[in-house]
């Protein structure tokens with residue numbers, strides 16, 4: 170097996186940083202060594218197959234994006250990134266594992282939907298991948314099927330309080346699914362927005378001629394995120410189900426999570442880069458139909474109410490535990506433009522899988538989070554939360570050699586022309602400048618990105634079976 174030594178870098182973990190060399194044998198990390206140390210009398214730089222010089226750079230565990238939707242059928246179309254294009258873009262950006270969602274549609278068997286996602290991803294991915302299971306039709310049969318998920322290496326499932334007539338579950342269905350999840354050792358993931366109330370507001374706004382993308386954010390009011398978050402927490406409390414609320418954007422929803430955690434409940438929240446940087450006014454409210462680029466649910470929130478600052482603060486204080494992208498890209502032409510004249514027909518989703526590590530690193534540069542917290546919220550907590558820790562999310566002997574060498578003196582310009590490898594005709598992050606750069610990415614010991622060149626191949630990535638989730642983060 171080929172051996173690699175990454176020398177001269179600063180190894181950063183969730184708990185600290187320090188000078189260390191990283192020795193890799195084949196697909197695994199075998200040792201962290203004092204820089205320059207000899208091992209059994211030998212200088213390792215002379216005995217390994219490959220030496221990678223990381224002087225002046227950070228050496229971190231590869232990012233884990235625990236919320237992506239490659240090729241997801243949604244809003245009358247299909248998310249533009251396939252497993253091939255989306256995972257390659259992820260690798261470019263320093264993410265070495267994604268957890269995507271297998272989607273059980275209404276009337277479909279859970280097992281069949283999971284097989285469909287396996288078939289879509291197998292042999293296509295640039296990096297390792299796993300699945301959560303969306304339960305879009307809670308009934309006796311799907312509840313039985315949920316009990317088989319741990320045996321399939323799936324330790325989490327997602328329910329929707331939004332999207333009536335599509336993926337929506339009512340309270341009775343949520344209660345039953347949470348009971349089954351708690352009983353089976355599955356983590357309940359929740360899209361927490363009050364869908365039926367949103368649909369009433371959507372109809373009223375459209376009837377008033379308010380059809381622009383901006384009104385997507387008005388219809389999906391923060392009160393309806395707070396209410397649903399609270400309801401989900403209460404149902405989780407009643408059933409004893411651990412709860413993970415996805416794509417949290419409203420500060421009031423964060424407060425509900427924080428209060429529940431303070432009461433000792435096992436509840437967790439993820440936010441996404443768009444809720445930290447972008448706003449209702451500046452993006453959704455962009456002139457003409459431009460705002461469609463940023464139509465996603467939950468929606469971008471008002472900058473005047475400081476939701477963005479509160480989300481950064483919650484990341485600092487661990488009221489929110491991690492950052493995923495909710496990568497669900499749609500092109501403007503032929504996809505988002507289905508909603509010209511009716512914002513409710515704009516497919517919901519933003520593409521960011523390539524930029525999460527950079528955008529969160531900019532938070533370090535801007536003094537919003539520490540270097541260690543950057544690693545924690547993008548790699549280590551996702552690994553722990555979703556049953557990958559030990560293999561992923563950490564640079565330690567025995568772990569997969571998923572490694573990113575990040576240059577704090579580098580620079581990254583984000584945009585369609587500049588750096589973008591996602592299958593989209595626009596970037597939600599056009600013009601963003603990052604004071605850092607993903608230099609080298611190793612996926613299970615193989616260099617897949619180096620010096621602005623992609624060196625991997627489709628099919629490098631494998632399905633990763635997950636252990637039970639760890640809740641006490």
Ligand code: URP
Nearest residue numbers: 465466467495497517518
């Ligand atoms: O707008 C979004 N979030 N699209 C993806 C589907 C979901 O709800 O996560």
Ligand code: ZN
Nearest residue numbers: 360415416466
């Ligand atoms: Zn969702």
Ligand code: ZN
Nearest residue numbers: 236238495497
């Ligand atoms: Zn999503």
